[in-house]
Amino acid sequence: MAFAEKVALVAGGTGGLGRAASLAFLSAGAHAIVTYRSDREFGDLKIGAGANASRLVGRQTDVTDEAAVQQLFAEITAQHGRLDILVNTVGGYAGGDKLWELDTRIFDQMLALNLRSGYVLARAAAKVMLRQGKGAIVNVASRSALVHEGGLAAYAASKAAAVALMDSLAADLKGSGVRVNSILPSIIDTEANRKAMPGAGFAKWPKPEDIARVILFLCSDDARVIHGAAIPVYGAD
Ligand SMILES: NC(=O)c1ccc[n+]([C@@H]2O[C@H](COP(=O)([O-])OP(=O)(O)OC[C@H]3O[C@@H](n4cnc5c(N)ncnc54)[C@H](OP(=O)(O)O)[C@@H]3O)[C@@H](O)[C@H]2O)c1
Numbered sequence: 001m002a003f004a005e006k007v008a009l010v011a012g013g014t015g016g017l018g019r020a021a022s023l024a025f026l027s028a029g030a031h032a033i034v035t036y037r038s039d040r041e042f043g044d045l046k047i048g049a050g051a052n053a054s055r056l057v058g059r060q061t062d063v064t065d066e067a068a069v070q071q072l073f074a075e076i077t078a079q080h081g082r083l084d085i086l087v088n089t090v091g092g093y094a095g096g097d098k099l100w101e102l103d104t105r106i107f108d109q110m111l112a113l114n115l116r117s118g119y120v121l122a123r124a125a126a127k128v129m130l131r132q133g134k135g136a137i138v139n140v141a142s143r144s145a146l147v148h149e150g151g152l153a154a155y156a157a158s159k160a161a162a163v164a165l166m167d168s169l170a171a172d173l174k175g176s177g178v179r180v181n182s183i184l185p186s187i188i189d190t191e192a193n194r195k196a197m198p199g200a201g202f203a204k205w206p207k208p209e210d211i212a213r214v215i216l217f218l219c220s221d222d223a224r225v226i227h228g229a230a231i232p233v234y235g236a237d
Helices: 016-027 039-055 066-080 104-132 153-173 191-196 208-219
Strands: 007-011 031-036 056-060 085-088 135-140 178-185 230-233
Touching: 007 016, 007 066, 007 104, 016 031, 016 039, 016 085, 016 191, 016 208, 031 039, 031 066, 039 056, 066 104, 085 104, 085 208, 104 135, 104 153, 104 178, 135 153, 135 208, 153 178, 153 230, 178 208, 208 230
Parallel strands: 007 031, 007 085, 031 056, 085 135, 135 178, 178 230
Antiparallel strands: none
8 A cells, every 4th residue: 555645646547548557546545536538437447446446536627628627636635635646648649641641630639638738737736746845747658759750740749749848847846856757658558559450469568557557656755766757668578
């Protein structure tokens, strides 16, 4: 119960990676506040949490909407008086089109889901955590933040910008007791990826639970010397 009494906000906490992170925080004793979009997915998470569901709260929040996120943080601080951990797993993927073929709406969507989500959440969390003099933020970016392949301009740019945002935030937070890091998955063994690539070798894909373990480590005091990092979680195969 390494996170007993800790309050963790997992944005996108019913998604492929978010679900594993939410369940891991609950198993480690934390109170988990999860943002979600689909009632069915939140219901499934509650069932998955079993006896730990008493420490799980869901909020249907669009985390790209700053007013909605401010409202969410006001509720969290009113109820718990603190926020120890923010993990942002909200994101979206679009690939395949060359830049000149890309629908600009997709470009805007990538920036909203992959950059603005972290911007809105991290600045709200930083204000609360600075008051506490302690806190940990993990933002999920992607290998594409570093490796800029063709057909991925909008996605890669949004993830690279998300890493830059967290790096600069880390510099702003230096010495404050609040730590911020990014993680960079390549492909994750999620249900959605299995459906999208039925012929692929799933066995070698990092499991959401394995990446969730890295997230928990980064949020723990054992990781107190890790700040401003962007950590690849590609797996070793
Ligand atoms: N899966 C991979 O292979 C992979 C690889 C590299 C990086 N990543 C990154 O890892 C993170 C998690 O990926 P994932 O596969 O777990 O994604 P996912 O299953 O799509 O989970 C993302 C969650 O965020 C929710 N969401 C979307 N837009 C939102 C919004 N505006 N406000 C609040 N919630 C919103 C989604 O809801 P809906 O389901 O209703 O859309 C979903 O529950 C993302 O940042 C992703 O880019 C994933």
